Amino acid sequence: MATLMTRLREAEKLLVLCFATFMVMAGQGVVGPVLPLYARDFGVSTAVVGLTLTVFALARLILNVPAGLIADRFGRRILLVGGPILTSIGMFGSGFANNISSLLMWRFVAGAGSAFYMSGALIYLIDIAPVNRRARYIATNQWALSVGVALGPGVGGLVAERWGLAAPFHVVGVIGVASAIYAAFRLPETLRPRTDSEQATPSASEVKRIVYSGPFMAIAFVTGTIFMTRGGTRATLVPLHADGVLAWGPGEIGLVFTITGVMTLFTLWPATWATENLGWAPVIVFSGVAAALGTFVIASIGTPVWFVVGNVILTLGTGTAGPAPAAFVAELFPERLRGLGIGLYRSAGDVGFVLGPPALGWLSETASMPTAFRTAGCLVAAAAIWFFVSTRRNNDSVASKPLQ
Incomplete structure (x- = not known):
């Protein structure tokens, strides 16, 4: 009976966190379809419109590690409550912005809120999950995240059509406040009090030993290239390739994105x-190799059927990369450095997300579209191979053994 009650309490924390994640990500999804139109109304160029996305991601990149350090020092709840509040402030500010400069500033604030909440949520998940079910807990939260992102844009479009382009930002502001209140009342603190031996500040040498170790450098490279593939290949090159080579319009491209989006959930x-x-290693290696194969198929064969097949293979790779890398990072860092580890891991992904689209876009213009695809494929495959070799070289049993 005691074991049953413990599992029920664990499940309740997981479901409560997943609902908070759903609310936060649905809120961010709400502004997706209207943000470029809203920014364009200030009379700026397309490049400046793109900055509204870049500054959001840049805030996450800059603040992931500080968020992790805050979690290690002051606890997880401050991020789970403070993150949605910051997001809410940024969204309300965006809705009331009267020029592009103020919009970019408020988008940065909203990105800071995203960095705080998402870092706190991942650390919290690792705290509450039994070691042998960490991947399951992370996957459940990612499911909630994906559903929120999928449902949000539809709501945002309807709200904008009825009440104007600024209205979705105000809706997200309200959702952010509701998420913060919900987290404050339903999510207990999981940072346990430190023992006397854990009170000392971690030495720089201890942190360097982990961060510069082969396994962490390899998983950071894997994460960065997977996010590069999601943002630079799938979200940037794939639509341009479909338009330029297959002469597809938004309807056909959107259908492929819908199919692969649903596929990601499953x-x-x-x-x-x-x-x-x-074990982690087979999953991480498979995800990198599959993502690379998908990019090569898309680049090499210019027929509609193989374009769809390539996207399915690509999605199989990027989709299966969800829970394993984060669970692996949790094993590399001791509990008192868990926040720092997750912050560094998330920053590695955001580096790929920020740099991937412009870098691959530039390569497609200066060389060719197939060259950009193949370059991305080679990088993600190399990352997977490096991870396999690195963990073997370091005799890392964590990476290869099944969880019991």
Whole structure:
């Protein structure tokens, strides 16, 4: 009975966190379809419109590590409550912006809120999850995240059509406040009091030993290239390739994105099963190789059928990369450095997300579209191979053993 009650309490914390994640990500999804139109109304160029996305991601990149340090020092709840509040402030400010400069400033604030909440949520998940079910907990939260992102844009479009382009930002502001209140009342602190031996500040040498170790450098490279593939290949090159080579319009491209988006939701659970039963290494290597293969198929064969097949393979790779890398990072860092580890891991992904689209876009213009695809494929495959070799070289049993 005691074991049953413990599991029920664990499940309640997981479901409460997932609902908070759903609210936060649905809120961010609400502004997706209207943000470029809203920014364009200030009379700026397309490049400046793109900055509204860049500054949001840049804020996350800059603040992931500080968020992790805050979690290690002051606890997880400050991020789970403070993150949505910061997001709310940024969204309300964006809705009332009267020029592009103020809009960019408030988008940075909203990005800071995203960095705080998402870092805090991942650390919290690792805290509450039994070691043998960490991948499952992370996958469940990613499912909630994906559903929120999928549903948000539809709501945002309807709100904008009825009440104007600024209205979705105000809606998200309200959702952010509601999420903060919900987290404050339903999510207890999980940072346990430190023992006397843990009170001392971690030495720089201890942190360097982990951060510069082969396994962490390899998983950071894997994460960066996977996010580069999601943002630079799938979100940037794939639509341009479909338009330029296949002469597809928004309808056909959107259908492929819908199919692969739904597919991503259903790749999480096989990836979780494989992580728990086969170990992290096979899943991480598979995700990198599959993503690379998908990019090569898209670049090499210019027919509609193979374009769809390539996107399916690509999604199989990027989708299965969800739970395993974060669970692996949790094993590399001791509990008192868990926030720092997650912050560094998330920053590695955001580096790929920020640099991938412009770098691959530039390569497609200066060389060719297939060259950009193949370059991305080579990088993500190299990352997977490096991870495999690095963990083997370091005799890292964590990476390869099944979870019991």
